[in-house]
Amino acid sequence: MSSSRSGSESKRVRLSPEERRLQLITLGAEMLAERALQDISVEDIAKQAGISRGLLFHYFASVGEFHEAVARHVSAEFLAATAPDRSLGLFDMLRDSVERYVDYVEENRAAYHAILRGPSSYNPGMVTYVNESRSAIAELVLTELPIPPDDPDLPRLHLAIRGWIAFVEETILTWMSEKPIPRAQLIDLLVESLPALALSPALAAALRG
Structure with a gap:
């Protein structure tokens, strides 16, 4: 059971940098339906994208740059x-x-x-x-x-x-x-x-x- 779960977890889809950046931006755009632009947090975006908080800053220099995107x-x-x-x-x-x-x-x-x-x-x-x-x-x-x-x-x-x-x-x-x-x-x-x-x-x- 555990080996099967580990196997499925290891089969995560790897996105190109461009695809990942677009994914993060799209998630942010979807969140606009529920909150203000400035309230879209890095933590929530990272969680939904299944990445670490720090990795988001690999694609955007700052929170402000992400919101602008x-x-x-x-x-x-x-x-x-x-x-x-x-x-x-x-x-x-x-x-x-x-x-x-x-x-x-x-x-x-x-x-x-x-x-x-x-x-x-x-x-x-x-x-x-x-x-x-x-x-x-x-x-x-x-x-x-x-x-x-x-x-x-x-x-x-x-x-x-x-x-x-x-x-x-x-x-x-x-x-x-x-x-x-x-x-x-x-x-x-x-x-x-x-x-x-x-x-x-x-x-x-x-x-x-």
Whole structure:
């Protein structure tokens, strides 16, 4: 019995340094659903990963660097999940991105709520990466719109898009907790709300397909 147990314990999967680092970051990202970024402890991460506390510092120079890596990972994962499909027309591209945005939130509900409303939302590192994500989304939308870079309305449009992103975040958070309308109607609401902010009839028409 004991030799069998020893044999199974010796058959632990060995991860490459890159795989181990990603594993630790992923575990940290999962913990965001339950606690603030600064409360993710080295001890808990090491225990879940099955490594010693000291080994974590082989991959990260400090706790602060680890927390920053977690925040960066969450931001990058979200942007990758919602990246526009440029093979589609403008309206279909917008709808596809919004659908995948909602998909991402449904699959990562607790973490998404924690990042925007939980204790982690006040962490300076997380605030930075969330704002960077919002800026990146705004730039992606602006890049795809049929407007020249010297358009005098560009600053106002950029501001309107940032407001739309905030609307999307709050609407999805409320929908997730209350589910007052079907998912398809939620998608319609989010997609149609952006053309409503357009500063010209031509741009609104382009966004509506």
